[in-house]
Amino acid sequence: MKEKLYQKAIELTNGKWSSVLLKRFTTSAISKKIIPSYIDIYDIETGEVSKNMQSFTSLHDFFTRKLVSEARPIDQNPEMYVSPVDAKIESFGTIENNTSFFVKGKTYDLVDLLGKEEHAKTFENGQYIVFYLSPRDYHRIHSPIDGKVVRQYILGAKSYPVNGTGLTYGDKPISGNYRSVTELKTNNGSHCEVIKVGAMFVNSIQLTNTSDIWEKGEEVGYFTFGSTVVMIFEKNRAAFLENVVKDGRIRVGEAFAHML
Numbered sequence: 001m002k003e004k005l006y007q008k009a010i011e012l013t014n015g016k017w018s019s020v021l022l023k024r025f026t027t028s029a030i031s032k033k034i035i036p037s038y039i040d041i042y043d044i045e046t047g048e049v050s051k052n053m054q055s056f057t058s059l060h061d062f063f064t065r066k067l068v069s070e071a072r073p074i075d076q077n078p079e080m081y082v083s084p085v086d087a088k089i090e091s092f093g094t095i096e097n098n099t100s101f102f103v104k105g106k107t108y109d110l111v112d113l114l115g116k117e118e119h120a121k122t123f124e125n126g127q128y129i130v131f132y133l134s135p136r137d138y139h140r141i142h143s144p145i146d147g148k149v150v151r152q153y154i155l156g157a158k159s160y161p162v163n164g165t166g167l168t169y170g171d172k173p174i175s176g177n178y179r180s181v182t183e184l185k186t187n188n189g190s191h192c193e194v195i196k197v198g199a200m201f202v203n204s205i206q207l208t209n210t211s212d213i214w215e216k217g218e219e220v221g222y223f224t225f226g227s228t229v230v231m232i233f234e235k236n237r238a239a240f241l242e243n244v245v246k247d248g249r250i251r252v253g254e255a256f257a258h259m260l
Contacts, residue, residue, distance in 0.1 A: 031059035042136030064139055064222050072252040074217030080255035081145050081238065082216060084194060085229050086138040087131035089248045092240060098124040113195065114181060115155045122191055123232045131229045139223040141196060142252045143214035147184030155179050180205045184214060188259060193232040199225040217253055236260060
């Protein structure tokens with residue numbers, strides 16, 4: 001019952017009008033006034049931000065902030081995958097029954113997530129990891145590995161919450177939300193998926209690298225609201241490191257898996 005009520009409430013409030021109003025406010029000059037409160041509420045480290053706090057023109061401008069280059073050193077081992085985002089590790093593990101994986105007690109299927117059965121087959125019985133970005137996090141997305149873009153496409157329309165409550169009571173938001181899917185072929189021939197999932201009300205996932213080559217650690221895009229990144233690996237082609245633990249924190253550039 002609680003799950004149904006939650007889904008109904010979100011459905012009633014999540015529409016085009018709410019997205020327009022939220023975007024209009026967060027990009028307005030008046031929203032600049034709440035930046036100090038936003039920083040205090042979410043305990044955001046401002047010493048690593050690339051420009052002075054007074055120079056931000058809106059809450060959106062601050063939310064999509066860049067950091068000084070030395071703030072996120074990139075692990076240089078070419079055989080290591082690095083985190084594409086600052087995030088909490090929400091879930092990780094082995095894909096079961098060919099294409100199924102589990103997050104917060106819900107079963108997700110790769111066909112739903114990736115949109116086509118032929119894409120899902122590449123990753124049968126592989127591994128997955130889910131990175132959740134909270135409102136406090138740095139929201140720029142970086143390449144986890146050197147690779148060539150095999151395909152890149154958009155799926156989904158509306159976006160629902162991807163926080164703990166949303167993942168528990170929502171209607172499978174990871175595979176239903178608006179999302180940008182990028183498949184990479186790495187230098188050793190293996191493939192991985194980097195799925196950028198939109199958050200409640202806001203579907204904007206802006207790509208800043210539109211070429212067919214991603215270099216490890218480079219910025220490739222950003223979210224305009226709290227969100228999630230899912231990475232999928234082929235069977236026996238990646239091994240998670242010891243720092244991959246449930247609810248563990250990880251930052252851009254930190255190694256989390258060894259390429260096999």
